[in-house]
Amino acid sequence: MTDNGRLTRWALRYTALLYLTCLLLLPIGVALVKTFDEGIGEVIDQITEPDAIHAFKMTLLTVAIAVPLNTVFGIACAHLMVRSNFKGKWLIGAFVDMPFAVSPVVIGLALILVYGTGGWFGADLAEVGIQVIFSTPGIVMAVIFVSLPFVAREVIPVLQEIGEDAEAAAETLGATGWQTFRKITLPAIRWGVSYGIVLTTARALGEFGAVTVVSGNITGETQTLPLYVSQQFDQFNSVGAYSASLVLAILALGTLLAMNLMRRGED
Amino acid sequence: MVTYLGLIVLIPLAAIVTKAFSDGWGTFWESVTSPQAVAALELTVTCSLIVVAINAVMGTLIAWVLVRDDFPGKAIVNSVIDLPFALPTIVASLTLLTLYGNDSPLGIHASYTRVAVVIALLFVTLPFVVRAVQPLLLSLDRDMESAAESLGASRGRIFWRIVFPNLVPGIAAGVALAFARALGEFGAVILISGNVPFKTEVASVFIRGKIESDNVIAASSVSVVLLVVSLVLLAFVNAVQKWGLRYDR
Numbered sequence: 001m002t003d004n005g006r007l008t009r010w011a012l013r014y015t016a017l018l019y020l021t022c023l024l025l026l027p028i029g030v031a032l033v034k035t036f037d038e039g040i041g042e043v044i045d046q047i048t049e050p051d052a053i054h055a056f057k058m059t060l061l062t063v064a065i066a067v068p069l070n071t072v073f074g075i076a077c078a079h080l081m082v083r084s085n086f087k088g089k090w091l092i093g094a095f096v097d098m099p100f101a102v103s104p105v106v107i108g109l110a111l112i113l114v115y116g117t118g119g120w121f122g123a124d125l126a127e128v129g130i131q132v133i134f135s136t137p138g139i140v141m142a143v144i145f146v147s148l149p150f151v152a153r154e155v156i157p158v159l160q161e162i163g164e165d166a167e168a169a170a171e172t173l174g175a176t177g178w179q180t181f182r183k184i185t186l187p188a189i190r191w192g193v194s195y196g197i198v199l200t201t202a203r204a205l206g207e208f209g210a211v212t213v214v215s216g217n218i219t220g221e222t223q224t225l226p227l228y229v230s231q232q233f234d235q236f237n238s239v240g241a242y243s244a245s246l247v248l249a250i251l252a253l254g255t256l257l258a259m260n261l262m263r264r265g266e267d
Numbered sequence: 268m269v270t271y272l273g274l275i276v277l278i279p280l281a282a283i284v285t286k287a288f289s290d291g292w293g294t295f296w297e298s299v300t301s302p303q304a305v306a307a308l309e310l311t312v313t314c315s316l317i318v319v320a321i322n323a324v325m326g327t328l329i330a331w332v333l334v335r336d337d338f339p340g341k342a343i344v345n346s347v348i349d350l351p352f353a354l355p356t357i358v359a360s361l362t363l364l365t366l367y368g369n370d371s372p373l374g375i376h377a378s379y380t381r382v383a384v385v386i387a388l389l390f391v392t393l394p395f396v397v398r399a400v401q402p403l404l405l406s407l408d409r410d411m412e413s414a415a416e417s418l419g420a421s422r423g424r425i426f427w428r429i430v431f432p433n434l435v436p437g438i439a440a441g442v443a444l445a446f447a448r449a450l451g452e453f454g455a456v457i458l459i460s461g462n463v464p465f466k467t468e469v470a471s472v473f474i475r476g477k478i479e480s481d482n483v484i485a486a487s488s489v490s491v492v493l494l495v496v497s498l499v500l501l502a503f504v505n506a507v508q509k510w511g512l513r514y515d516r
Contacts, residue, residue, distance in 0.1 A: 004422075005422060017332075020347065024351070027367070027390075030365050031362035077272075092272070094501060098497075100501075101447040101498070101501050103474070104451065110283045111279050112478070113285075148275065199352065208355065209454050229358065230458070233458060241361060248354075248357075249354060252350070260346045
């Protein structure tokens with residue numbers, strides 16, 4: 001390679017690395033140092049505060065409900081989009097993608113307008129004793145909304161790529177639709193599904209905007225961990241905010257590792 | 268399945284549109300053109316455009332380095348790209364504030380300025396262009412480049428005439444997704460921007476303010492504006508993807 005070419009290569013490499021350092025690594029590194037400013041004992045105290053633990057459990061609960069529902073929906077939706085043909089199919093595709101393009105705050109507002117007091121279904125739901133907004137169901141719905149497209153988006157290209165031959169063969173050999181799906185389709189799309197689940201989980205764990213609007217942010221009740229972080233920050237308890245962030249960051253790191261494993265699995 | 272989609276996505280979005288126009292066009296127009304709403308929308312669109320332009324250049328550059336270059340630790344750098352998707356936005360906001368805020372160890376005081384909004388948006392949108400361009404670069408046939416080189420084309424010419432046109436669909440799709448994300452971002456911006464009306468208040472923060480002050484029609488109206496822009500972007504992504512696949516079938 002010419003000297004000129006080598007120079008360009010170096011310049012590009014270090015521009016990329018410098019950019020990533022300033023944008024990602026440096027802020028995270030500095031925040032990490034700041035978290036332990038007052039020692040590890042203080043961090044542990046902050047994480048084990050009852051309100052923090054409650055927020056953590058709340059976050060896990062929403063993930064535990066939203067992720068399985070969105071996984072089933074995502075697979076069904078991808079199957080429908082790739083394997084069937086009907087009028088208005090593109091419309092379903094467009095609506096599945098919507099949550100990617102809509103601001104989380106708008107999503108929260110939309111849910112309030114339908115399920116809140118004075119909303120379209122709010123009064124009827126209140127009559128049967130169900131409170132959605134400012135309560136757990138609202139948070140779960142917000143999280144479901146924002147993390148809806150991930151599984152479908154990951155599975156659709158995989159389904160397109162594997163084609164229908166194996167499925168058709170299974171059917172001619174007398175397999176039922178469910179058998180074909182379980183023994184042929186599902187094993188073929190498993191990496192796509194897993195990757196989608198990881199992305200869904202990441203988004204569900206961290207959702208802030210939509211949940212802020214619908215939850216009412218009641219400490220010890222409807223507060224998820226991201227909301228707890230923001231509240232501690234607003235109350236000038238920066239150690240509390242950084243400590244809870246650390247928990248979220250560790251969860252994010254786990255997700256990141258899972259993403260990488262999935263990607264390797266796909267190859 | 269349609270019920271699920273309906274209850275969670277369709278009906279709520281329809282409710283927003285209905286609410287925005289519940290007092291007629293006049294009120295909608297008044298809400299959208301109020302000085303504070305206009306300022307918030309302008310700021311959001313301007314910052315998003317800047318962010319997207321930086322992303323188009325840096326995202327392509329990073330993808331190029333990750334595919335064509337080789338250096339120790341490349342695999343780690345490659346996996347770090349996904350961090351903004353994995354890290355909760357409020358944590359992102361807090362970490363950026365630590366480095367670029369008033370207690371910055373580097374002495375950079377960007378918080379409560381428009382620069383802070385841009386930094387926050389750059390953080391959350393980083394993966395879009397990189398991840399859209401990377402597969403295109405990987406699948407690019409390098410014979411064309413060798414042929415051009417043996418015919419005496421300069422490196423710059425090879426990039427602009429052969430490589431770049433092949434990357435355009437990826438860059439465009441990544442840019443559109445990043446733009447949609449930047450328009451609606453809330454969590455990453457909220458701590459670092461200071462949310463000063465007319466200065467650093469983005470559209471999503473404006474909407475939240477209106478919800479909290481119970482001015483739901485104003486909140487819905489500005490939401491409708493964001494929704495329309497997002498829909499146009501989604502249609503654009505789909506068109507670009509179809510255009511990118513035009514020779515495949």
